[in-house]
Amino acid sequence: MALWRREREGRIAHEHRPSTAALEVEVVEIEPGQILDLPGLRVEAIAVDHLPVKHAFGFVFSAPDARAAISGDTTYCPALIEAAKGADLLVHEVFMHHEMAEIPGVRTAEGTRNVASYHTLSSVVGKVAAEAAVGCLMDTGAIDNPGWNPVRGEMQ
């Protein structure tokens, strides 16, 4: 948590929080595999492919009557597909090809290609859902997307 100390102190000061209890957390580093087993809920961490960023995880939540998987940030990842097989819901990150335009001084075409290389392309996420045979695919991404409708056709 030392890494986040300045961030936490800045938020506390800026937001005039009456309590900082919500920011007092215990960090537990996880490894791939089962990480939580509660009555009625099992959570498994799946190592996904987000290289060059190491230690990226997706998660599978299993209850007696439902399963859901969350991809985390990843490119096409066979291990995630295998773990998510037959899930009722797959929440998967997606990189929209047209959402990161080249902006002089801000973003180069090479930079955009590099970002795309370790995320799941909108033209690929449907294949992931089909291979995992999930009941429902919900796409998510971190890019503000005011042009949603024109790019929606990218997803298959």
Ligand SMILES: [Zn+2]
């Ligand atoms: Zn990412």
